[in-house]
Amino acid sequence: MDSTPSAGIADLDQRIAGCRACPRLVEWREEVARTKRAAFTGWTYWGRPVPGFGPADARMLIVGLAPAAHGGNRTGRMFTGDRSGDVLYQALYDVGLANQPGSVSADDGLELHGVRVTAPVHCAPPANKPTPEERDTCRSWLVQELRLLRPTLRVVVVLGAFGWQAALPAFTEAGWSVPRPRPAFAHGTRVSLDGLDLFGCFHVSQRNTFTGRLTPEMLREVLGTAAGVAGLPGRN
Ligand code: SF4
Numbered sequence: 001m002d003s004t005p006s007a008g009i010a011d012l013d014q015r016i017a018g019c020r021a022c023p024r025l026v027e028w029r030e031e032v033a034r035t036k037r038a039a040f041t042g043w044t045y046w047g048r049p050v051p052g053f054g055p056a057d058a059r060m061l062i063v064g065l066a067p068a069a070h071g072g073n074r075t076g077r078m079f080t081g082d083r084s085g086d087v088l089y090q091a092l093y094d095v096g097l098a099n100q101p102g103s104v105s106a107d108d109g110l111e112l113h114g115v116r117v118t119a120p121v122h123c124a125p126p127a128n129k130p131t132p133e134e135r136d137t138c139r140s141w142l143v144q145e146l147r148l149l150r151p152t153l154r155v156v157v158v159l160g161a162f163g164w165q166a167a168l169p170a171f172t173e174a175g176w177s178v179p180r181p182r183p184a185f186a187h188g189t190r191v192s193l194d195g196l197d198l199f200g201c202f203h204v205s206q207r208n209t210f211t212g213r214l215t216p217e218m219l220r221e222v223l224g225t226a227a228g229v230a231g232l233p234g235r236n
Pocket of ligand 1: 019021025026049134139
C-alpha cells in the first residue's frame with residue numbers, strides 16, 4: 001500500500017478510492033457490485049473504497065466502522081443509501097450540521113457544516129466484519145486524514161467499539177497523546193487528548209436503532225454536545 005503523504009484531503013480521497021490493499025475486501029466489494037441487490041438492479045454500484053465525506057477544514061470528525069455493501073459501496077459516499085445513514089444524517093440535520101436530512105446518492109445535494117464523516121475501514125466487508133489485519137492495513141488512511149485535519153479538528157465522535165479500538169492507535173500515530181491503558185469505549189464517554197475531545201457513541205446500525213439501544217434523542221445529545229465543544233453553530 002502506498003503510504004506517501006497526501007497533498008490534501010481531495011488528493012487523499014482520490015487515493016483511497018483507488019486502493020486495492022486487502023484482497024478479500026477487493027473481491028467482496030466488486031462481487032457485490034456485480035451481483036447487486038434486487039431493489040438496486042438499475043444502479044451502477046461504486047464497488048470501490050469509499051472515502052470520507054465533508055469539508056477539508058472540518059472541526060468535527062465522525063468515525064464509523066465501514067461502508068455497507070448496498071449503501072456506501074453502492075452510492076460511493078459514506079453512510080449514503082442505507083438505514084444507518086438515514087439515522088445519522090437526520091440527526092446531523094436536526095442539530096444543524098447538515099443542510100438536509102436525507103442521503104440517498106452522491107449527487108443529492110447533501111452538505112455538511114464543519115463536520116466530516118469517515119471510517120477506519122474504507123471497503124465494505126462481508127457481514128460488516130473486517131478482520132484485524134484489514135483494520136490495521138486501512139489505518140494508515142485514517143492516520144493521513146487525521147494529520148490533514150489536525151489544524152482545525154477539535155472533536156471526534158466515534159460510533160461503536162470497533163471504530164473506537166481502530167481509531168485510538170490512529171490518534172497516537174497522528175501525533176496525539178492517548179492515555180495508557182487506553183480508555184474503554186462507552187456510549188457518552190468523553191476523553192480529552194491534547195487539544196482534541198473524543199466522544200463515544202453507540203453505532204447507528206439497525207441492530208442498535210431498531211432495538212432502541214440508540215435512540216434519535218441519544219444520538220442528537222452526543223452530536224449536539226460534540227458540536228458545542230467544537231465551536232460549531234449547531235442547534236440543540
Ligand atoms: S479496506 Fe482500506 S486498505 Fe483495505 S483495500 Fe479498502 S481502502 Fe485499501
